[in-house]
Amino acid sequence: MASSSPITPRPTTVALSLLILGGTTEASRLAALVADNAEIAPVLSLAGRTREHAPAPIPLRVGGFGGVAGLATYLATNSIDAVIDATHPFAARISAHAASACAIGDVPLARLTRPAWMPEPGDRWQVVPDMAAAVAALGSTPRRVFLTTGRQELAPFNGAPQHHYVVRSIDAPDGFTAPQATFITARGPFALADEEALMHAHAIDVLVTKNAGGPATAAKLKAARNLGLPVVMVARPPEPDVPTFHEPSEALAWVEKLARAKKLASPSHRAAP
Ligand SMILES: NC(=O)c1ccc[n+]([C@@H]2O[C@H](COP(=O)([O-])OP(=O)(O)OC[C@H]3O[C@@H](n4cnc5c(N)ncnc54)[C@H](OP(=O)(O)O)[C@@H]3O)[C@@H](O)[C@H]2O)c1
Incomplete structure (x- = not known):
């Protein structure tokens, strides 16, 4: 069930109503x-997956919308003028729902996402x-696996179950039944020296990660490179074909342009001498 914090009324009626789909550093x-x-009259939306979320500087709502139909209804009911999908690159369902719901309501949609990591020499x-292919890539011979795919x-x-897993996640995982496992709960950013020390201390043979991108968790890739370790990299799911920005300032410029257009089209502006 969604919950909302009180939304402070804005002094102007021509402010652009902006929905930010969040859960990422970029959205924050x-x-x-x-x-x-x-x-701009913004609202930030979170799925409510993490047990604690940081206070937001703008009105916040938490919880799913109820699929495409629920999101389309939310956009219409709240007179949303534009949506920025700033969800995680692997949160494919909400991105697809946003594309469909915005198409239904003819609401402009843009994507704010961090660039994917690219391989470097070494x-x-x-x-x-996908994850099933990542499991297959580990093979049948027992290995010591640093697993950072998220809980x-x-x-x-x-x-x-033949492998020993060192599982690192923000919150402790439920339902991981492989018999040989070490659990580490930690939230990035992580430093290179610490990543190298962790991989060394746990005698890691291979790193498994999603291509989340971003600097906060990139040190593990450099650590693997420095230690000569292989990496099983799960590629990103496909994304909807919408205007895409990597920097919040670029997304802001897109929103500001829409806000100016809304203001110019407003009756009060047209009536001004
Ligand atoms: N997947 C990751 O690796 C990852 C990592 C870091 C942060 N996150 C964040 O965690 C959230 C959930 O990720 P996920 O992979 O479970 O998403 P998902 O599979 O794409 O979405 C599953 C459902 O969660 C709800 N939902 C997702 N994001 C929402 C949002 N920002 N506001 C309101 N409802 C939202 C929607 O429910 P309804 O259909 O009911 O609307 C959606 O259908 C995302 O917001 C994402 O940005 C994900």
Whole structure:
């Protein structure tokens, strides 16, 4: 069930109503940028997956919308003028729902996402399309695996109990049944020296990660490179074909342009001498 914090009324009726789909650093940075802009009336939406979320500088709602139909209804009921999908690159369902719901309501949609990581000289990446392929890529010989895919992506690895897993996630995982496992709960950013020390201390043979991108968790890739370790890299799912920005300031410029257009089209502006 969704919950909402009180939404502060804005002094102007021509402010652009902006929905930011969040749950990422990029969404939080965009929220901070729009917080004091009188031309924009923003709301930040979170799925409510993490047990704690940081206070937001703009009105916040938490919880799913109820699929495409629920999101389309939310957009119409709240007179949303534009949507920025700043969700995680692997949150494919909400991105697809946003594309469909915005198409239904003819609401402009843009994507704010961090660039994917790219291999560098010395990297030993095996790129795979999904978690099942990542499990297969580990092979049948027992290995010591540093698993950093996030706690909601662990179930496929239960099917390969021959490996020893060192599982790192923000919140402790539920339902991971592989018999040989070490659990580490930690939130990035992580430093290179610490990543190298961790991989060394646990005698890691291979790193498994999603191509989340971004600097906060990139040190593990450099650590693997420095230690000569292979990386099983799960590729990103396809994204909807919408205007895409990598920097919150670029997304803000897109929103500000829409806000100016809305203001110019408003009756009060047209009536002004
Ligand atoms: N997947 C990751 O690796 C990852 C990592 C870091 C952060 N996150 C964040 O965690 C959230 C959930 O990720 P996921 O992979 O479970 O998403 P998902 O599979 O794409 O979405 C599943 C459902 O969660 C709800 N939902 C997702 N994001 C929402 C948002 N920002 N506001 C309101 N409802 C939202 C929607 O429910 P309804 O259909 O009921 O609307 C959606 O259908 C995302 O917001 C994402 O940005 C994900």
